[in-house]
Amino acid sequence: MTTVIMRTTARIVVPIILVVAVSLFLQGHSLPGGGFIGGVLTVAAFGLIYVAYNLDYLESGVLDREVEYNTVIGQHRTVTAYRRLFMFGLAVVVASGVAGIVLGEPFLAQSYTYVHLPLFGEVEFASAVVFDFGIFCIVVGGLLTVFSVVGAE
Amino acid sequence: MAQFSALAAAIALPFLGAALAPLLYRLLGDRVGLAGAAVATASFALLLTQLGADGTVSVPWIPSMGVAVRLTVDGLSLLFALLASGIGVLIFAYASEYMHGKPDLGRFYSALLAFMGSIVGLALAADLVVLFVFWELTSVCSFVLIGYYTADEESRYSARMAMLITVGGGLCLLVAILLLGVGADAAGLARFDLSAILANREAVAEALRARGLFVPTLVLVVVAAGAKSAQVPLYFWLPGAMVAPTPVSAFLHSATMVKVGVYALGRLRPLLQGPEWTAVVATLGLVTMTVGAMLAVISTDIKELLAYSTASHLGLLVAAFGFDSHYGAEAGAFHLFNHALFKAALFLVAGIIAHEAGTRMIEDLGGLRADLPITAAITFLAALSMAGIPPFSGFYSKEIMFEAAWDAAQAGGGLAWLYPATAVFASIFTVLYSLRFLWLFFGDRPSGLPAVHRPPVGLLAPPAVLAVGVLIVSLFPGLAVDRILDDAAAVTAVSSVEIHAGLPTYLSGPVVMSAITITVGVAAFPFYDRIQTGLNRIRAATTVLHPTTVYDALLAAADRGSAVAGRGVHNGLIRTYVWWVLSAACVLTLAGFATTTTGLPAPAIAETPAALVLVLAVAVVAAVAVTTAESHVTGVLTLGILGFMVAIFYILASGADLALTQLVVETLLLLIFLLVIEELPAFYGEIDWPRVSRDAALSVAVGTTAFVSVLYAARDAAGPPTETATYFTDNAIPEGGGANIVNVILTDFRAFDTLGESIVIVLAALSVLVLLTMRDRGETR
Amino acid sequence: MTFVLAATVGLLFALGTFLLLRDDLVKVIWGVAILSQAANVYLISMGGITEPTAETVPVLAGYYAPFPQTADPVVQALVLTAIVISFGMTAFALTLSYRAYQENETIDVTEWPR
DSSP states (O other), X not given: OOOHHHHHHXXXXXXXXHHHHHHXXXXXXXXSOOHHHHHHHHHHHHHHHHHHSOTTHIIIIISOOOOXXXXXXXXXXXXXXXXXXXXXXXXXXXXXXXXXXXXTSOTTOOXXXXXXXXXXXXXXXXXXXXXXXXXXXXHHHHHHXXXXXXXXX | OOOHHHHHHHHHHHHHHHHHHXXXXXXXXXXXXXXXXXHHHHHHHHHHTTTTOOEEEEEEEEGGGTEEEEEEESHHHHHHHHHHXXXXXXXXXXXXXXXXXXXXXXXXXXXXXXHHHHHHHHHHBOBHHHHHHHHHHHHHHHHHHHTOSTTOHHHHXXXXXXXHHHHHHHHHHHHHHHHHHHHHHHTTSOTTBHHHHXXXXXXHHHHHHHTTOHHHXXXXXXXXXXXXXXXXXXXXXXXXXXXXXXXXXXXXXHTSHHHHHHHHHHHHHHHHOSHHHIIIIIHHHHHHHHHHHHHHHXXXXXXHHHHHHHHHHHHHHHHHHHSOSHHHHHHHHHHHHHHHHHHHHHHHHHHHHHXXXXXXXXXXXXXXXXXXXXXXXXXXXXXXHHHTOTTSHHHHHHHHHHHHHHHHHHHHOGGGGHHHHHHXXXXXXXXXXXXXXXXXXXXXXXXXXXXXXXOOHHHHHHHHHHHHHHHHHHHOHHHHIIIIIHHHHHHHOSSOOOOOOSOOOSOOHHHHHHHHHHHHHHHHGGGHHHHHHXXXXXXXXXXXXXXXXXXXXXXXHHHHHHHHHHHHHOSSOXXXXXXXXXXXXXXXXXXXXXXXXXXXXXXXXXXXXXXXXXXXXXXHHHHHHHHTOSSHHHHHHHHXXXXXXXXXXXXXXXXXXHHHHHHHHHHHHHHHHHHHHTTSOOOOOOOOHHHHHHHHHHHHHHHHHHHHHHHHHSOOTTSOOOHHHHHHHHHIIIIIOOSBHHHHIIIIITHHHHHHHHHHHHHHHHHHHHHHHHHHTTOOO | OHHHHHHHHHHHHHHHHHHXXXXXXXXXXXXXXXXXXXXXXXXXXXXXXXXXXXXXXXXXXXXXXXXXXXSOHHHHHHHHHHHHHHHHHHHHHHHHHHHHHHHHSOOBGGGSOO
C-alpha cells in the first residue's frame, strides 16, 4: 500500500489527525472527547504512517536516526519507547491517585479550580485531566505496542 | 468479670509465636521448643488469672452481620483452655528433646503453636462464627502436623484423610451454625451470639422446633463433633494420625483436637437436650466406646493401641454428655480432665519406649520394668487410671458415667437397659488393653529386644508431671473438683450439679457395674491372646464394612468420576467449553426469568425511528455476511461494516463519545485484522450438516435468551432517568468540574474502575509483546 | 423501539455464538468481536434510547442547573471503556492465534494436539 498517493495523503492527513486527537483529549472534560478517544485517534495516525511507510520510518525519516536492527522485536527501540509510554501512563494514573491520599482525600479523588489567564480568560484546571492524560498515554502506548509488534511480522 | 485483654492475649500469644517460630529456629536451633513451652506457659498463666471469673466480653467484628469477637469465661471453657495450654507446656518441653535433630522444625513448632492457639481460641469463643474459624484452624494445623514427614506416603495419606474427615465435619458445623443463627434470629437475639443463645436456650430451641430445624441442627452438630472426635463411623482417621511425631500424637489425642468435638457437644448440650439428643448422642458414644476398645485390644502397635483407646474414651465422653441427667454433665467434665492427664502421659511413655527400645510392636516388647523403672511407675499410675481401677482417678469419672447410664436405664426402662450393659461390656475391653499396655513393663523380656537406654530427663519429666497430676487427683479428687470441675459440669448441665468423687460406701447398681467390669477384665486377662484371635476373626469377616474400606472406595470413585467429568467438560476443544458455558447460562437465565416474572413485557414496536431500523438491519445483515463469508478477507471487511453500523447506532443513541471512539477503533481493528490474516492460511473445512444444525440450535437458544433479556432489561426511555444517571448528571459540573458527563464519570466519579480498565489494556499489550518475544528467544511450547 | 433492539441483539448473539463454534480460529475471533458489539448494544439499550436532540447528548451546554435530561451517561461510560478494551482483547486474541498457527501449523482448532 506504499503508493505515492498513499504517502502524500498520509503526509497531509497525519498532522491533522494528531491535532484533532490532542484537541479531543484536551477538551474531553467538557466537550466530547477524552483520554480514550484522543488515544485511539493518535494510534490511528501512527497506524496510517505504518501502512504508508513502515515501522522504522519514524526513526529514520522523522527523527533522522540510524535504525538498529534487532532480532528480538521486544527490544526494538520503537517498541521499547511505546512500552515506556504506557508504563509512564500507568505511573501518572497511580500518582494522580496517590496525590489524593497525600492531600487527605480518598485514593483517586479529583478536584478542579478556575484560573484567570491573560488572553484566555477564565480557564478551568481539573486534576482529572492529569488522570486522563495517564489514560491517554496508556492507550497510545499499549495499542501502539500491539500494532508495531504485530506490524513487524 | 472476664478481662478481654487477658483472654485475647492468651489466644494471640501462640499465634504470634507461630509467626516467629521459623525465625526463632534460625536463632535458637533445636531449643526453639523451649521457647514454645515459654509461650504456652504465658498463655496458661494468663488463663489462670481468669480462674473463678465468669462472663462474656466482646469487640465488634462485622457489626452489620451481628458477628463479634466474643470471648467467654466459664468453668468449661477455662477447663478446656487450661488443659490445652497446660499440657501444651509439657508437650513443647518434651518435643524439644524428642524432636532433636529432626528437619523442618521451624514449620513444626509454628504449626504446633498455631494449633494450641486455635484450641485455646475455640475454648474461649462465644460467637458461632469465631468458633467456626478456630474449629477449621485446628483442622488445618493438624493436617500440617500429621503430615510432618512429607516424604512418607503413609504420612501424606493420613494427613489427607484427617483433613477430609474433619473439614467435612466442619462444613456440617457451618450449616448447623447457620441454622442456629436462624433460631436465634427468630428468638430476637443477635444471630451468632453463642452466650446469648445459651442464656435463652428455651426460646431458641422452641424457635428451632417450630421451624422443624431442631433435629437437623442436632444431627449436623453431632456429625461435626463425631468427625472431629473420632466417633463411629468416622473414627478411622484417628489411628492414621499416629504417623505424626509422638509429641503431636500426645497433644492431638489427649487435650486438643479430638476433645474439640466433645467440647462442642458439652457446650451445646443444654440447648439441644431432649429425647432425640440422648437417643443419638448416647448411643453413638457407647457404640464408639465398644468398637474403639475392641480395636485397641487387637492392636499390634503401642501407639495404635493408644489411638483406639482414645476413640473408645471419646465414646465414653460423648455418651456421658448424651445422658440427660446431671450425672452425664459431671461424668463428661470430670473424665475430660482425667483422660487428658492419663492419655497424654501414656502417649509420652509410648514415645519414650519407641525412642529407647527402637520398636513400637507390642509383641517385641516386655519386661521393661528393669530398664525403665520411672517410666514403669508413670505407666502404672496412668494405665490403671485409664482402666478405671479404684482408687485411681479414672475410676471416679467412670463410676459417675455408670451412674448416668444406670439412671437413664431406670428412667427409660426396656431397651434403655442396653446403655449400662454396653457400657460394662466396653469397659471390660478397656481394662484388658490397659493391663496389656502395663504388661509391657512386666512379664518376660523377649530375647530379641536390644539394650534399652535410660531416657533423658527432658523426656521423662513431662509424663512424670502428668503422672503426679493423676496421683493428686486420685488421692484428693476434691481439689480439682472444687477448683474447676464443678463449674465446668454446671455449664453443660441444666440441673444443678455436684460431683461426688470418692470410693463407694454402699452397694448400688453402678457399683455392681464397676465390680463386674474389673473382675471380668482382670479374670479374662490371662486369655488375652485368645480374645485377640477371636476379635481378629470378627474383624476379618467384616472387612467390607470397615470405614477405611468405604473411604478408600469413595475416594477412588471420586477420582474416577472427576476423570470422566474432566474428559467430558475439559477436553481442549473450544466448542466444548462454549457449549457448556453458554447452555448453562441460557438455562439459568431463562429459568430465572420464568420463575420470577409473569409473562413477557409487551414489546413496543411502533415509534421506532426509520433510521435506527435501517442501521440495525444493515448491522445484522453484515453479521450474517460475516458468518457465511467464504474467505477471511471478505469476513473482515464485512465485520468492519458491522462495526461502522454500530458506530452510527451510537450516534442515534446520543452517544457522541462512543461514536467517535467506535469509528476510530473499528478502523484500527480492520487494520490489525488485515495485518494478521495476511499471515494465516485460508481455511477450507467441509460442512458437517448435523453438526451445523446442532450449533444452530445452541445459537438460537443463546439468541432467544439475549432477546428475552433485552426485553426485560431495556429501560423505557419515556420514563424518568435512573437515580444513578440523575446523580451523575446533576453532580458532573459541581463535583467533577466538567460538562462532558461521560468523561467526568470515567475520570472522576468512577476513576478507580477506569484505572482497572487501563490495566487491562496494559496487560493485553504486554501479553502480545511477551508472546512474540518468547518466540524470538526460541522458547516455544 | 425495544423490540427492534431486542431482535438485533438476539440475532447478533446468535450469529456470534454460531461463529464461536466453528473450527476455523479466525472465525472464532470474529465471533468474539460480534458478541462484544452485541453486548455493547445491549448495554446502551438498558439506558433507554430516545429520539436524539441537542439536549440528549450527555454533554451539558450551560454550566448551570437545572440540568436537562440526557441519555443515560452511565451506560455510555461503561461502553466507552468496553470498546477500547475489546479492541485490546481482540488484538491479543489475534496475536495468540497467529502464534498458535505458527506452533501447530494449522488454524483448525480440532487438529491441535490436546
